[in-house]
Amino acid sequence: MGLWVLGSHVRSPTWGAGAAGVALVRRVWCPSVRERPLQGKDGHQAPPRSSRRFSGCQSSCWSPRLQLFRASCSGRVHAKSVCGTGHPDTRNMFWQSTVSPHPAKEMDSTLQLVRNIVPTLAAGKHKGQAGRIGVVGGSQEYTGAPYFAAISALKVGADLSHVFCVREAAPVIKSYSPELIVHPVLDSPDAVPELEKWLPRMHALVVGPGLGRDGLVLDSIRGILEAARSRDIPLVIDADGLWLVAQWPALILGHQKAILTPNHVEFSRLHEAVLSDPVDRTDPRGSILKLSRALGNVTVVLKGEHDLISDGQQVLECNLSGSGRRCGGQGDLLSGSLGVMAHWALLAGLEKTNGSHPLLVAALGACSLTRQCNHQAFSKHGRSTTTSDMIAEIGAAFRELFEA
Numbered sequence: 001m002g003l004w005v006l007g008s009h010v011r012s013p014t015w016g017a018g019a020a021g022v023a024l025v026r027r028v029w030c031p032s033v034r035e036r037p038l039q040g041k042d043g044h045q046a047p048p049r050s051s052r053r054f055s056g057c058q059s060s061c062w063s064p065r066l067q068l069f070r071a072s073c074s075g076r077v078h079a080k081s082v083c084g085t086g087h088p089d090t091r092n093m094f095w096q097s098t099v100s101p102h103p104a105k106e107m108d109s110t111l112q113l114v115r116n117i118v119p120t121l122a123a124g125k126h127k128g129q130a131g132r133i134g135v136v137g138g139s140q141e142y143t144g145a146p147y148f149a150a151i152s153a154l155k156v157g158a159d160l161s162h163v164f165c166v167r168e169a170a171p172v173i174k175s176y177s178p179e180l181i182v183h184p185v186l187d188s189p190d191a192v193p194e195l196e197k198w199l200p201r202m203h204a205l206v207v208g209p210g211l212g213r214d215g216l217v218l219d220s221i222r223g224i225l226e227a228a229r230s231r232d233i234p235l236v237i238d239a240d241g242l243w244l245v246a247q248w249p250a251l252i253l254g255h256q257k258a259i260l261t262p263n264h265v266e267f268s269r270l271h272e273a274v275l276s277d278p279v280d281r282t283d284p285r286g287s288i289l290k291l292s293r294a295l296g297n298v299t300v301v302l303k304g305e306h307d308l309i310s311d312g313q314q315v316l317e318c319n320l321s322g323s324g325r326r327c328g329g330q331g332d333l334l335s336g337s338l339g340v341m342a343h344w345a346l347l348a349g350l351e352k353t354n355g356s357h358p359l360l361v362a363a364l365g366a367c368s369l370t371r372q373c374n375h376q377a378f379s380k381h382g383r384s385t386t387t388s389d390m391i392a393e394i395g396a397a398f399r400e401l402f403e404a
């Protein structure tokens with residue numbers, strides 16, 4: 001159930017920042033805003049891994065739920081139990097692959113693959129090397145979503161985070177954080193050439209958070225996606241970016257560096273648009289495989305109670321416990337984190353990912369990080385947890401999962 005706030009005014013930076021606090025609960029309604037359609041948004045060196053972290057803890061850390069599931073899938077389950085401090089039964093993670101015949105081997109290599117792609121921090125590196133990420137989104141209605149994505153990219157470890165948004169959203173987003181570089185270009189007639197100037201400096205683009213559905217802006221986004229693709233820039237497509245892709249699947253068809261991050265509603269829309277078929281709810285793994293294949297092996301992350309990730313060959317599942325709190329914006333944290341991790345994974349290459357598709361490893365990393373942030377924030381704030389509380393946990397969650 002969303003909370004609707006009447007009378008806020010997002011045009012002013014001052015009110016915008018205040019309104020954003022409220023928007024965490026769902027959305028700010030401005031009398032001046034065009035009403036949206038009722039359907040709504042329809043050098044790499046692995047840090048040494050402590051073997052103590054895993055040794056001798058696998059059986060003691062299985063949750064009853066995971067044991068049950070493992071038993072029911074015997075022979076096909078790739079599982080890893082991660083012993084952390086404090087929450088033994090929430091430290092379980094479980095991946096499943098539909099193709100690999102070596103589950104035991106993969107059991108020991110899941111989180112390690114993510115660790116392998118994390119670049120070392122070294123005095124000899126310069127600003128920008130750890131990642132320059134661009135978030136393309138931010139409209140009159142939605143200023144929180146691009147902020148969440150862009151600040152998450154920085155907190156995960158990118159050096160620079162840009163937001164490309166419409167003119168009216170820019171002062172609002174700037175007022176949230178001095179750390180973001182904000183370009184008010186998306187509703188300019190020159191949006192595509194303006195953004196193209198920056199593309200050579202971008203390591204990855206996250207397209208869609210808070211973008212809205214304005215026809216002229218979406219026309220520019222098509223041009224931006226084509227320009228980014230022609231430069232082989234990794235693309236994370238989320239939220240309203242997925243709505244655009246459902247209208248124009250050719251935009252990302254066969255793009256090996258594209259990742260789509262739909263929730264269930266967005267997944268159904270894409271599935272119907274691309275395969276002309278409704279989703280088979282009894283077979284989510286089959287459905288994600290089919291969609292990824294139909295899109296030319298584009299990586300798809302289907303978010304939900306369990307996150308499913310597929311490159312059209314494998315289906316992985318991220319089952320790390322989060323919490324029951326489903327405040328808006330968690331998908332933005334995921335897409336921003338994924339932008340950085342996609343860059344890291346592609347830079348690290350197949351050697352560091354042990355032959356696995358780098359974007360699968362990046363997606364596993366971003367999903368597990370988002371869920372860990374949710375878990376940690378919930379343990380402190382309970383029902384009042386918001387996405388800002390989760391973002392405050394990114395550093396600790398990252399250390400816990402990938403650097404301990």
Ligand SMILES: NC(=O)C1=CN([C@@H]2O[C@H](COP(=O)(O)OP(=O)(O)OC[C@H]3O[C@@H](n4cnc5c(N)ncnc54)[C@H](OP(=O)(O)O)[C@@H]3O)[C@@H](O)[C@H]2O)[C@@H](O)CC1
Pocket residue numbers: 001023024026039040041042141142143144145146208209210211212239240263264265328329331332
């Ligand atoms: N603070 C900000 O600025 C934020 C801005 N955001 C931005 O908002 C824009 C619109 O995106 P959105 O996802 O919020 O569309 P939204 O109209 O809520 O959903 C449409 C309908 O789908 C349903 N539904 C949704 N999820 C479901 C699920 N998992 N499983 C099942 N059903 C589900 C649900 O239906 P209902 O429950 O109402 O029946 C809902 O009404 C986009 O640009 C995004 O980036 C967000 O990032 C949040 C923070």
Ligand SMILES: Nc1ncnc2c1ncn2[C@@H]1O[C@H](COP(=O)(O)OP(=O)(O)OP(=O)(O)O)[C@@H](O)[C@H]1O
Pocket residue numbers: 239262263264303304305306307322323326327328329330331332333334367370371
């Ligand atoms: N039922 C659930 N249980 C646990 N985690 C969940 C559940 N549903 C979603 N998540 C997690 O929340 C994160 C965001 O997923 P969600 O489905 O909320 O995306 P979204 O609707 O796109 O978010 P946003 O509000 O940013 O638009 C993902 O990391 C996912 O793993």
